[in-house]
C-alpha cells in the first residue's frame with residue numbers, strides 16, 4: 001500500500017472511498033461535525049439520516065460505508081468513529097483509521113483518500129497523521145505468500161493499493177516526515193508478523209540469520225552471525241545444547257545500530273526532557289520450532305510452536321526502524337536462534353550445561369529451552385557493552401495462564417526501566433502488565449548437582465523462568481517481556497489481525513525514541 005500526503009480539499013478528491021472522522025456526540029448533540037458535516041451538507045442531510053438509521057454514533061473503532069452514487073467525486077464515504085473528544089489520543093486515531101482502512105478495502109475500494117485525522121491537546125497534527133498511517137498499514141496486513149493454485153477459484157483477495165491524506169493545513173515536508181515514521185513502525189511490525197507466520201520448514205536459524213543480514217544491509221546496521229564453532233569458542237554451551245538435536249544448526253545473531261550523531265538522524269534533539277543516549281541490548285528468543293525435545297510436547301502444545309521465535313522477530317522488526325526514527329541510543333539486537341528437536345544428538349533431561357558466564361545448568365526439562373538460549377544471549381549482550389537489557393520471549397505457558405490472551409507479562413529488576421516500558425506500551429496500545437520477581441522463589445531453581453535447574457515446578461512458572469534469566473544479566477538493569485500470550489491472536493482485534501501480532505516492536509520503538 002502506497003501512503004502519501006497531498007495539499008488540497010479532501011471533499012473534492014475522486015477516489016474509491018473517502019475516510020472521514022466522526023466524533024461521538026458528547027451528550028446527544030448534533031451527530032455530524034467537522035468535515036463530515038460539510039459532506040452532509042453537500043448531500044443535503046442524507047449522510048446524517050443514513051448514519052442515524054444505522055445507529056452510527058461515532059463510537060471509537062466503528063465504521064459506516066455510504067455509497068455516494070455520483071453525487072460526490074469519491075464513490076464512497078467511510079465514516080470512522082473516533083469516540084468522544086475528551087478521549088481523543090493516538091490510540092483512538094489508530095483504532096479509527098485501522099477500522100476505516102479495513103472497511104474501505106472490504107467494500108472493494110483500492111484507491112482511498114482520507115481527510116486529516118483529528119488532533120488536539122496532547123496530540124499534534126503530525127503525530128495524529130503518523131498514527132493514522134501506521135494503523136491503516138497494520139490493519140490491512142495479510143500473510144498471503146503461501147497461497148497457491150488451490151486458491152485460484154476463490155474470489156481474488158481485495159487489496160488497498162493507495163491511501164492519500166489530503167488537507168490544506170499541514171506542511172508537505174512535515175506530513176511526509178510523519179508518514180515516513182508511521183510507515184517505518186508498521187513495516188517493522190509487519191516483518192515480525194511475517195517471520196512468526198512463516199513455517200519452520202522455511203524459517204530455520206540460518207534463514208533467520210539471512211533475514212538479519214538483509215535488514216543490516218538495508219537499514220545501515222552492523223551484523224555478526226556466530227555458528228557452532230564460534231559458539232563453542234565463546235562458551236555458549238546453553239544455546240549449543242538446545243540446538244544440538246536439529247539438522248539446522250544454531251546461530252547467535254547480533255545487529256548493532258549506532259546513531260549518526262548525538263542529535264539523531266531525524267532531527268530529534270538532545271533536549272533535557274529526553275534520557276541520555278546510552279547502549280541498550282535487546283535479546284529475543286528465537287526457537288524456530290519447539291517440539292519440547294525429549295520432554296516432548298503433546299499434540300495441542302506443539303501446534304503453534306513455529307511461532308516460538310516471536311521474541312527474535314520483534315527484535316529484528318524493531319531494528320529495521322531505528323534509523324528512520326532517529327533513535328539516539330546505540331542498540332544491540334541479539335537473537336539466539338535454535339530449533340528444539342529430537343534426535344540421537346539432542347540434549348536430554350539430566351544433562352548439565354555450562355552457559356557463557358560459567359553458570360552450570362541442570363536440565364530437568366528439555367522443553368524449558370527458551371531460558372537456555374536467552375541465558376547465552378543476555379550474557380553476550382552485556383559483554384557487547386549494553387548498559388541495560390530488555391529480553392522478549394514466548395517463554396512460558398504459565399504467563400498465559402496468569403494473564404490470558406493478549407497481555408505481555410513484564411518483569412524487571414529496575415523500577416524506572418519498568419515504568420518507562422509500561423508507559424511506552426500504553427502509548428502504542430500494547431497491553432503490558434508488571435509481574436513480581438519473588439526472590440524467595442530462587443530456592444525453587446537451586447541446583448542439586450549443578451548451580452541451577454532449568455525449571456522451578458508448575459507454581460509461579462513465569463516467575464521462576466524470569467528468576468532464571470536474572471542469573472545471566474551480569475548485574476545490568478534488566479526487563480523481561482514474556483510474550484507467550486500476546487505474540488499470536490486467535491482472532492483479529494482492531495488494527496491487529498488474526499495470527500502473528502508483531503507484539504513488542506512498537507513498544508520497543510516508542511521506548512527507544514522517547
Ligand code: BES
Pocket residue numbers: 290292308365367368369370394395396397398400454455456461484485
Ligand atoms: N515455547 C514454550 C512456551 C509457550 C507456551 C509459548 C505456549 C507459547 C504458548 C516454552 O519453551 C515452554 O515449553 N515452556 C514450558 C516451561 C516448563 C517446561 C517449565 C511451559 O511453559 O510449559
Ligand code: MN
Pocket residue numbers: 290292366367368369370
Ligand atoms: Mn519449550
Ligand code: ZN
Pocket residue numbers: 287290308367369370394395
Ligand atoms: Zn519454547
